[in-house]
């Protein structure tokens with residue numbers, strides 16, 4: 130094996146976050162010489178899934194101010210009862226527990242590139258809304274948000290009059306880009322979605338909240354244009370891969386798994402992988418860049434691709450909390466309809482004002498809690514990991530025999546990168562970084578395609594982007610799908 | 611599910627290769643799958659995994675063999691690589707003592723992280739470079755390695771004792787001559803407990819157990835068809 134410094138690399142990719150990993154997948158049949166490194170000891174960057182020990186080390190690094198990237202204010206805690214935690218490796222806690230809607234271009238790319246064969250997809254089940262009790266002596270409750278005609282018919286959570294409005298709205302969204310629907314919403318396009326719901330659909334505050342929740346937006350003033358697009362994606366994703374669910378979650382840690390599978394595809398295609406290796410110095414040369422790696426190696430490359438890790442004016446993008454609880458929360462993970470796969474993820478929305486913060490003020494931002502069952506492979510059987518400040522309220526609301534206890538907690542803030550679009554300085558390309566939203570946003574995929582096009586030059590055929598044959602051995606005549 | 615008239619039940623088994631770079635992992639697979647060897651050259655596997663059947667008297671084991679794709683070179687194997695592996699070939703080069711230390715590290719790692727019940731075979735490769743192997747002189751003890759032409763640096767005794775302590779299968783092989791290669795895979799196939807087997811499924815499928823299969827969403831399912839249909843599992 131020749132030393133790294135003897136090769137003139139076509140590209141050095143730094144970081145194994147989703148975008149960099151997808152780039153490695155996209156280039157995996159290009160014959161380009163690729164060195165793929167990551168300063169972390171694990172794959173996935175901001176989308177990684179960590180064992181308990183890795184989470185503790187990661188928090189330590191962020192706290193000491195070294196290599197935290199866009200993460201801040203990280204903290205970790207174990208309950209006194211931590212003997213009930215399984216060994217560290219039995220957990221893989223996803224830093225970005227993003228679900229992927231069936232209509233996402235990410236899934237199409239994973240299918241056409243054949244990378245999906247190594248990923249196990251699980252169904253995302255119901256979306257719930259958290260309802261504080263009317264009377265403080267009572268328990269809060271979780272109401273299922275009906276998002277298909279059948280569900281609207283059968284739900285008991287919505288009054289009959291509201292059902293008609295809801296049905297009318299769902300029908301409207303399914304075809305919202307056509308006429309005459311378009312004429313109805315266009316005048317409100319840049320106004321908050323709630324204006325449209327109130328003025329054109331005569332919805333009351335409660336119904337508006339239901340609809341708003343389907344946008345999965347952290348901004349309760351999401352515009353009509355953006356809100357309708359997200360709800361349309363949700364509704365049209367329903368049933369695409371089987372009855373009763375709209376979104377998928379990759380087993381064993383969500384996007385982390387897709388990063389790992391993509392990097393493996395890169396390696397099978399000949400790319401060289403080095404974890405725990407970052408870039409110490411970058412120097413431009415006539416025909417590319419010269420890099421000094423933290424491993425001490427000095428390498429030359431025609432191109433360098435990395436992700437933006439300089440934060441945008443320290444503006445907080447998202448605050449997250451991952452918790453392992455000692456209950457399977459079975460009631461949340463029941464199949465929606467007959468023949469539907471058993472879901473492994475449920476989403477619970479806490480609308481603005483539904484949780485009282487420690488200071489006594491009501492929550493100012495919507496909070497989403499994504500509950501993952503042990504079927505995700507992220508925690509041992511009988512435990513669940515959940516997200517957010519609303520955790521305690523949620524634990525009181527779940528209809529389980531006893532209030533579940535928190536065994537492990539990991540908390541962190543995540544900032545957005547400063548740049549809005551793909552950065553390009555000579556041979557150095559920088560992906561813009563946004564913290565992953567609750568549901569995968571396809572705009573993440575575009576900069577990857579752009580870099581691929583730059584790399585491939587004249588050889589780039591758009592229609593062949595991420596379209597690969599199965600590699601030898603991967604399919605077998607005996608197997609019938 | 612393929613329900614041909616096959617008389618014997620057939621099961622698919624994920625097998626992973628582990629060990630230091632250049633000990634001959636890829637070469638062993640190439641010998642087993644294609645009965646081929648490439649001198650002084652890293653064999654290009656170029657596949658996510660290779661499949662090869664192993665016919666036993668009562669059943670057929672179809673190995674899904676995952677190569678490291680070089681990710682072991684800088685200790686950069688991803689957890690998804692050895693997850694759910696039902697068998698592992700941990701390889702060392704018997705002319706290189708440090709490679710046995712690496713192998714022991716991998717065995718420990720598997721015992722910590724892999725599925726319980728994983729079948730591990732410890733394999734000392736490049737036996738053709740010793741004169742105690744087939745074609746060489748001497749007995750299989752590895753004693754008398756002083757003779758010129760014998761590059762053996764790890765005695766059979768040492769590795770075998772360790773393998774016995776850890777409950778591993780143990781073989782010395784040569785990917786170059788093919789000696790003992792099929793034997794290793796057959797021994798592994800025989801050692802896979804009946805209980806951890808299930809009927810052949812799609813490639814890359816998890817082997818975590820029946821329930822997970824029911825839950826798995828098939829992306830080759832009824833995309834764009836009427837949402838009413840159940841997925842084609």
Ligand SMILES: Nc1nc2c(ncn2[C@@H]2O[C@H](COP(=O)(O)OP(=O)(O)O)[C@@H](O)[C@H]2O)c(=O)[nH]1
Nearest residue numbers: 631632633634635636637650651736784785786
């Ligand atoms: N003499 C000899 N050489 C071998 C044997 N197996 C592999 N090699 C050589 O050792 C080198 C590394 O083999 P490779 O299969 O790439 O090792 P890997 O990195 O573990 O996959 C190649 O040059 C092979 O030709 C063997 O049994 N005997």
Ligand SMILES: [Mg+2]
Nearest residue numbers: 635636679680
């Ligand atoms: Mg190899």
